Amino acid sequence: MSNIDLLAKYAFGETVKKRVDLYKKYLSVSDKTYLDWAIKQVVCWDQEEPHPDATYIHGDNDAVFPHSCGGNCTVVKGGTHIMVISKYKWFNENLPKLIEA
Incomplete structure (x- = not known):
């Protein structure tokens, strides 16, 4: 368990620790094709x-x-x-x- 995980669990309890784990999972997407597509969708939005x-x-x-x-x-x-x-x-x-x- 990382220092951040320990700090989150100690300071905020198990609920926040679970939320931090979810954020890590979903915000760790680093596939270049996906990130290029996602950035283009935001920058070029014209609707x-x-x-x-x-x-x-x-x-x-x-x-x-x-x-x-x-x-x-x-x-x-x-x-x-x-x-x-x-x-x-x-x-x-x-x-x-x-x-x-």
Whole structure:
């Protein structure tokens, strides 16, 4: 166990330690092809209007992409940029209904 892991567990408890482990897992993606694609998608985004067939899921507390969706948008209370990790229970419960809609 690293010093950061020990510090997180000691200072914040087991819940934070589990969250740190999740962050490490999902934020450690280093595949060059994926990272090049992801950066291009953000930098070259040019969609001015919401796509009429899309369902948007947005956190109300996302500092990276502040909520500005005007289309068919579901706003997740307390959702941040990493809400697919931190709000996984919400996604497990609601995503099937949103996909079927």
